[in-house]
Amino acid sequence: MAKSKLLKGDxxxxxxxxxxxxSGPITSLSxxxxxxxxxxxxxxxxxKPSQTDTEGGIKKVPAKLNAxxxxxxxxxxxxxxxRVGYSIENGKKVRIAKKSNSQVK
Numbered sequence: 793m794a795k796s797k798l799l800k801g802d803x804x805x806x807x808x809x810x811x812x813x814x815s816g817p818i819t820s821l822s823x824x825x826x827x828x829x830x831x832x833x834x835x836x837x838x839x840k841p842s843q844t845d846t847e848g849g850i851k852k853v854p855a856k857l858n859a860x861x862x863x864x865x866x867x868x869x870x871x872x873x874x875r876v877g878y879s880i881e882n883g884k885k886v887r888i889a890k891k892s893n894s895q896v897k
Contacts, residue, residue, distance in 0.1 A: 796825035796859065797876040797887070802896070804830060804862040805873050811855070815865060819854070827856040868892040 798804065798818060805815040816831040834852040841848035863873030866889050874891040887896040 796821065798825075798828060798859060798862070798864065803865045804828070805865050806830070806833070806857065806861060807863045807873060808861045809857070811857070818862075821859075822856070826859055828859050828862060829854045829856055830862065833857070864889070864896065866891050866894075867896060868894050 798821070800818050800821060802818050803815065804818055806812050811833050814830075814833055816833065818828050819831050820829045821827070833855045835855040836850055837853045839845070839848050839851045839853070864876055866872050866874040868889070869892060872891065874889040876896060877888050877890045878885055879888050880886075881895075888894065889896055
């Protein structure tokens with residue numbers, strides 16, 4: 793399984809695709825870490841009726857975005873995206889934003 797530098801709860805910005813420019817926190821990651829769902833980014837789909845949901849129709853479903861299409865927002869410069877690096881502080885490995893060299897929570 794690939795190591796992902798994005799984690800659940802990180803604030804990300806969509807950097808490519810039809811939703812370019814939108815941002816929000818990551819709500820879930822796929823098992824293989826290739827897809828992320830971002831809060832507030834939905835797609836409209838037709839859903840067929842099932843036993844649990846007897847009414848089908850057109851509904852909003854959270855969009856699964858490829859992890860390469862989102863970038864982590866810099867904690868200091870709220871507009872720009874950055875890459876994630878690591879540093880050792882007090883014997884613990886912490887994530888840092890490479891642009892501003894500030895810690896990512």
